[in-house]
Amino acid sequence: MxxxxxxxxxxxxxxxxxxxxxxxxxxxxxxxxxxxxxxxxxxxxxxxLGGGRGYGDRNGYGRNDGYSAGRGVYSGERQMHSTTCASCGREARVPFVPRGDKPVYCSDCFQDQRRSSVRGR
Ligand SMILES: [Zn+2]
Ligand SMILES: [Zn+2]
Known part of the structure:
Protein backbone atom coordinates (compact mmCIF):
# COMPACT_ATOMS: atom_id res chain seq x y z
CA MET A 1 0.00 0.00 0.00
CA LEU A 49 -14.77 19.75 24.81
CA GLY A 50 -15.39 16.37 26.30
CA GLY A 51 -15.04 13.50 23.89
CA GLY A 52 -18.10 13.87 21.73
CA ARG A 53 -20.50 14.09 24.64
CA GLY A 54 -22.40 17.25 23.93
CA TYR A 55 -21.22 19.46 26.69
CA GLY A 56 -23.86 21.99 27.47
CA ASP A 57 -26.35 20.24 25.26
CA ARG A 58 -29.80 19.93 26.61
CA ASN A 59 -29.40 16.90 28.78
CA GLY A 60 -30.40 18.76 31.85
CA TYR A 61 -27.27 18.39 33.88
CA GLY A 62 -26.56 20.95 36.51
CA ARG A 63 -30.06 22.37 36.44
CA ASN A 64 -32.37 21.34 39.17
CA ASP A 65 -34.44 24.37 39.77
CA GLY A 66 -37.80 22.68 39.72
CA TYR A 67 -39.02 23.71 36.29
CA SER A 68 -41.83 21.56 35.04
CA ALA A 69 -39.83 19.80 32.37
CA GLY A 70 -36.95 19.10 34.68
CA ARG A 71 -38.97 17.21 37.23
CA GLY A 72 -38.20 13.55 37.52
CA VAL A 73 -35.71 13.54 34.70
CA TYR A 74 -32.76 12.92 36.93
CA SER A 75 -31.69 9.40 37.38
CA GLY A 76 -31.95 8.57 41.01
CA GLU A 77 -35.24 10.30 41.44
CA ARG A 78 -38.15 8.18 40.44
CA GLN A 79 -40.84 9.83 38.43
CA MET A 80 -44.21 9.18 39.97
CA HIS A 81 -47.41 9.06 38.00
CA SER A 82 -50.73 9.50 39.62
CA THR A 83 -53.66 7.37 38.64
CA THR A 84 -56.73 5.96 40.28
CA CYS A 85 -56.51 2.92 42.49
CA ALA A 86 -58.40 0.04 40.92
CA SER A 87 -59.52 -1.15 44.29
CA CYS A 88 -60.44 1.77 46.48
CA GLY A 89 -60.64 4.57 43.93
CA ARG A 90 -58.27 6.85 45.73
CA GLU A 91 -55.29 8.46 44.10
CA ALA A 92 -52.48 6.02 43.58
CA ARG A 93 -48.95 7.12 42.85
CA VAL A 94 -46.83 4.66 40.98
CA PRO A 95 -43.24 4.76 39.70
CA PHE A 96 -44.24 3.71 36.20
CA VAL A 97 -46.60 4.92 33.52
CA PRO A 98 -49.98 3.29 34.01
CA ARG A 99 -50.92 1.74 30.70
CA GLY A 100 -54.41 0.61 31.44
CA ASP A 101 -53.80 -3.03 30.70
CA LYS A 102 -53.24 -3.84 34.34
CA PRO A 103 -55.05 -2.62 37.40
CA VAL A 104 -53.06 -0.14 39.43
CA TYR A 105 -53.40 -0.02 43.17
CA CYS A 106 -52.46 2.51 45.74
CA SER A 107 -49.76 1.42 48.11
CA ASP A 108 -52.25 0.33 50.75
CA CYS A 109 -54.25 -1.82 48.39
CA PHE A 110 -51.13 -3.11 46.74
CA GLN A 111 -50.00 -4.51 50.04
CA ASP A 112 -53.42 -5.95 50.69
CA GLN A 113 -53.36 -7.61 47.29
CA ARG A 114 -50.02 -9.16 47.97
CA ARG A 115 -51.05 -10.37 51.37
CA SER A 116 -54.30 -11.86 50.20
CA SER A 117 -52.73 -13.52 47.18
CA VAL A 118 -50.14 -15.15 49.38
CA ARG A 119 -52.72 -16.21 51.89
CA GLY A 120 -55.35 -17.17 49.37
CA ARG A 121 -53.63 -20.08 47.75
ZN1 LIG B 1 -11.22 23.06 11.33
ZN1 LIG C 1 -56.42 1.62 47.00
Missing part, protein backbone atom coordinates in the same frame (compact mmCIF):
# COMPACT_ATOMS: atom_id res chain seq x y z
CA UNK A 2 1.22 3.44 -0.74
CA UNK A 3 -0.08 6.69 0.53
CA UNK A 4 0.22 10.21 -0.76
CA UNK A 5 -0.54 13.42 1.06
CA UNK A 6 -4.05 14.60 0.50
CA UNK A 7 -5.62 17.97 0.99
CA UNK A 8 -8.96 17.86 2.72
CA UNK A 9 -11.32 20.58 3.81
CA UNK A 10 -12.40 20.85 7.41
CA UNK A 11 -16.13 20.62 7.69
CA UNK A 12 -16.12 22.72 10.83
CA UNK A 13 -14.05 25.71 9.88
CA UNK A 14 -13.65 25.18 6.14
CA UNK A 15 -9.88 25.33 6.27
CA UNK A 16 -7.82 23.12 4.00
CA UNK A 17 -5.59 20.73 5.84
CA UNK A 18 -3.22 17.99 4.82
CA UNK A 19 -4.07 14.39 5.49
CA UNK A 20 -0.52 13.19 5.35
CA UNK A 21 0.59 9.82 4.06
CA UNK A 22 1.72 8.97 7.58
CA UNK A 23 -1.72 9.71 8.98
CA UNK A 24 -3.35 7.74 6.21
CA UNK A 25 -1.15 4.80 7.08
CA UNK A 26 -2.09 5.20 10.73
CA UNK A 27 -5.77 5.31 9.84
CA UNK A 28 -5.41 2.24 7.66
CA UNK A 29 -3.69 0.37 10.46
CA UNK A 30 -6.48 1.25 12.83
CA UNK A 31 -8.95 0.00 10.29
CA UNK A 32 -10.56 3.39 9.78
CA UNK A 33 -12.11 3.67 6.39
CA UNK A 34 -13.23 7.25 6.77
CA UNK A 35 -11.03 10.17 6.07
CA UNK A 36 -10.87 12.78 8.77
CA UNK A 37 -13.48 15.43 8.25
CA UNK A 38 -11.94 18.02 10.52
CA UNK A 39 -8.64 19.80 10.62
CA UNK A 40 -6.30 18.87 13.47
CA UNK A 41 -7.13 21.95 15.48
CA UNK A 42 -10.85 21.33 15.28
CA UNK A 43 -10.32 17.71 16.22
CA UNK A 44 -8.31 18.85 19.19
CA UNK A 45 -11.00 21.27 20.16
CA UNK A 46 -13.67 18.65 20.07
CA UNK A 47 -11.57 16.41 22.26
CA UNK A 48 -11.07 19.06 24.88
Missing amino acids: SFADKTLTCRDCGVDFVFTSGEQEFYAQKGFTNEPTRCPSCRQQRKT
